Amino acid sequence: MWQPTLDDRSPRYQGIADAIARDLADGVLRAGDRLPTHRRLARALGVTIGTVSRGYAEAERRGLTTGEVGRGTFVRGAVSRDPWPEASGEPESIDLSLSLPVIVPEEGQMLAESLSRIAADPSIGRLLEYDAETANPRQRSVAAEWIGRLGLEVRPERVLVTAGSQHGLNVTLASMFRPGEVVLTGELTYPSIKSQARALGIRLRGVELDDEGMCPEAVDRLCRQEPRPSGLYVVPTLQNPTSATQSEQRRRELALIAREHKLWIMEDDVHGFLLPEVPPPIASFAPDRTIYLSSLAKCLAPGLRTGFIVAPDELRPRLLTGIHTSMWMPPPLMVEVSTRWLEDGTADRLIEAKRRQTRKRQELVTRLLGPGLLGSEMLGSEVPGTEVLDRPGLDGCRMLRHPLGYQVWLELPEPWTTDEFVAAAREREVVVIGAGAFAVGRHGIPHAVRLSIGLPSWEDLERGLLRLREILAGAAVTPAY
Ligand SMILES: Cc1ncc(COP(=O)(O)O)c(C=O)c1O
The missing domain is CATH 3.90.1150.10 (Aspartate Aminotransferase, domain 1)
Known part of the structure; x- marks a missing residue:
C-alpha cells in the first residue's frame, strides 16, 4: 500500500496532495496506480477520513489524480476498466x-430437482455436443414462447441464446460497431457498457434522462449533431440505476427516431420479466432496427447464464458469428436447466x-x-x-x-x-x-x-x-x- 510521508509544515490534507506530487515525480507512484481507500490511508496516517478525502480532492484539483466515484482514486494517466467498487x-x-436478484430459499432445491431429472434423461449426452445454432430447437422454441409473453412475437429459429444479457450486449457491440463509432446511452447507464465500449474503442454519448428514462427529444437532438451516432443502448424497463420504466408512447417515439436516423437500437430488457405488466418492447415497434437482448438473470438466477437475442433477420448471421467468436455457444447444461424451468412452471413460481x-x-x-x-x-x-x-x-x-x-x-x-x-x-x-x-x-x-x-x-x-x-x-x- 502506498504510504506517504507527510510534511509537518503544511495542513495534513495538503501534505497528502504534496506527497502524491512528490512520489509521482520520484517514480514511487505511476500513472494508473490506485491510491489506498480513504479509510485505509486514514488509519495508516492516524488522521480522519475527512482529511484524506480533502487531500485527495486537493490532488484532483491539482490534476494529479482522478477520482472515480465508488471505485477509488487513481494517479492520473490511466483509467481503470473495472466498474465495480473495490471493497465489495x-x-x-x-x-x-x-x-x-433476491434469492428465494427454495432455489437450490429447485436446481437439485432439475439436475436429477436431467441426469435421468437418456439423451443427457447430447448436452456435451457443440451446437452451431447456440441451442437446440426445443430450447429455442421454449425461449420464443417466453419472449412472446413480453409482447415480442418471434419464431424460434430467430432466437439466439447467449450466456446472459451482458454477453449479448458484448457480442452486439463487437459485431455491429467499429472503433470510433458513437453509441448513445442514458447519461446514467449500466456500468458494464462503459467498460465494454472502452475496450472496443466505441465512443459513448450520454442522453438526458427524466423520470421515464431516456428522453426521445434528446436522442433526436444528438442524432443531428456531429459525430453522428450509429447506435442507441436503452434499458426501457427498470432502467439501471434509476428504475425508470418507459411508457408505450415513449417506446414508440424512440422506435420512430431510430428509424429516422438509421440507428441500431440495443434494447436491454434484462428486467422485463420481473414486472407483471409492462408495455411492449421497443423491438415490437421497430423490429427492423432493434437488437433485443434479454436474460433470465434477474427474474430467475444470474448463475443460469442464459440470455436471448432477437434481431432483424439480416443481422442474424453477424450476431451468430459474434457468439461463435466469443464462446461458440452458452453451456448447454445451464440452458437446459433454464428451459426446463420455463417449461414446467418453476420459472413462474420463482x-x-x-x-x-x-x-x-x-x-x-x-x-x-x-x-x-x-x-x-x-x-x-x-x-x-x-x-x-x-x-x-x-x-x-x-x-x-x-x-x-x-x-x-x-x-x-x-x-x-x-x-x-x-x-x-x-x-x-x-x-x-x-x-x-x-x-x-x-x-x-x-x-x-x-x-x-x-x-x-x-x-x-x-x-x-x-x-x-x-x-x-x-x-x-x-x-x-
Ligand atoms: C441493464 C443490465 N443489463 C445486463 C445486466 C447483466 O445481465 P446478465 O447477468 O444476464 O448478463 C445487468 C445486471 O445488473 C443490468 O443491470
Missing part, C-alpha cells in the same frame, strides 16, 4: 453495491416468490429511509409503478425505485456529495455505488448513490439501511467539510 469483497461489509420478497424489501426501505427521515412524502409518479419519493422544496433529494425492483436510486440531500456519502457509508461498512460509476461523460453527475437491495440477507439489509439512515440523519458521521 470485504467480508465484514454489508454489500449494497451489486445488482443481484418469479412470484421474488416479487413477493422484493416488495417486502422495498417496504423496508420505505420504513427506514422514507418520509419520516427525509421529511418527504411519497408522490405518485406519472409513470405507472415507479415511485418517486420527493422532499418538497428541496432539490436533489429524491428516491427513485420500483416496488418490484432490486435497486434504489437515492439522490442525496444537502450537504452530502456522492464521494462523502460513499466514504461515510464505507466507514460504517456499508458498500454503495456512487453516481460516477453510472455516468457517461463528466457533466451534471448528480449527487446520488445506488442501493442494491437484493443481495444481502434481510438482517444485513435492515442493519445496512439503518446505518445509512443514521448517516443521513447526521447521527453518525457528518460530512467532513
